[in-house]
Amino acid sequence: GASAASTEDSWRKVNFHNVYKDIAALLEDESYDDGSYGPVFVRLAWHASGTYDVGSKTGGSNGATIRFSPEADHGANAGLGVARARLEPLKKKYPHISYGDLYTLAGVVGVQELGGPTVRWRPGRVDNKTKEQCTPDDRLPDAAQGADHVRAIFYRMGFDDQEIAALVGAHALGRCHSTRSGYEGPWNASPTAFTNFFYTELLQNTWVPKKWSGPFQFVDKPTGEFMMLPADLAFRTDPVFRRHAERYAADQDAFFADFAKAFSRLLELGVSFPADAPVYEFKALD
Ligand code: HEM
Known part of the structure; x- marks a missing residue:
């Protein structure tokens, strides 16, 4: 055969x-x-x-x-x-x-x-x-951790800060499953469309700790419909990651070009x- x-x-x-x-x-x-x-x-x-x-x-x-x-x-x-x-x-x-x-x-x-x-x-x-x-x-990255950990993980692959910030934009897609990672929910309202919404949601929303018995994560205020992982928040709080996130939020073409390469x-x-x-x-x- x-x-x-x-x-x-x-x-x-x-x-x-x-x-x-x-x-x-x-x-x-x-x-x-x-x-x-x-x-x-x-x-x-x-x-x-x-x-x-x-x-x-x-x-x-x-x-x-x-x-x-x-x-x-x-x-x-x-x-x-x-x-x-x-x-x-x-x-x-x-x-x-x-x-x-x-x-x-x-x-x-x-x-x-x-x-x-x-x-x-x-x-x-x-x-x-x-x-x-x-x-x-x-x-692979641990979603409970922050910028230092994210850098250590992606530097081991050979990526720089700009490439890391571009790659994580894939979190426009899909959702977290409590039965898989333990986290729960989608990052935005159109999880089956590849967009720059990871960055726009991350920067434009107010993110508060989700009140539940599951792992520590964030939800948007006031709706609570969308989520961010602790590691996602690093792209808002870390100044270098944030600079890239702001650029991708403002310019979807720039995000698409950098994402495709990385x-x-x-x-x-x-x-x-x-x-x-x-x-x-x-x-x-x-
Ligand atoms: C989903 C963590 C980077 C693509 C997830 C989930 C976690 C996670 C915990 C939820 C899994 C589940 O419960 O089903 C992280 C962390 C990252 C990272 C900590 C680094 C900071 C990336 C990168 C990509 C990516 C670089 C691709 C380029 C995705 C996609 C989903 C996802 C598409 C949704 C999967 C689905 O809907 O089943 N990620 N991720 N992630 N991640 Fe990441």
């Missing part, structure tokens, strides 16, 4: 335009969350990639160790099995795509199909890692691409 393993060259047999379309067809589902798997696909792509450590050159999307235990069970990855399960039929349909390519491409589809910028993406990740190469449980770079951390790997700029479907 056909081997489901991807090898170094097997991506050459895959028509990624077709994969893009097939992922896009998986997004909409009225019975799931706010009606789209886009946000959780973006989160899967980010958590598959954000484990990269520039110092040891370990982690990152190549090898897709996020699908193995113990990494799959790290607290930060709670709920991402839902996204992996949704994508699994495409791994069957396109056995030559690697999991790393599939998960990162799903993030690109999520951003673009929800109205975000075009994200340059290359294939070439290989399923060449085992569960022994799972990353330690300290690579997100593309995030998805490529630690991946060595073949010199002739094509760079795709997929067109959003309509």
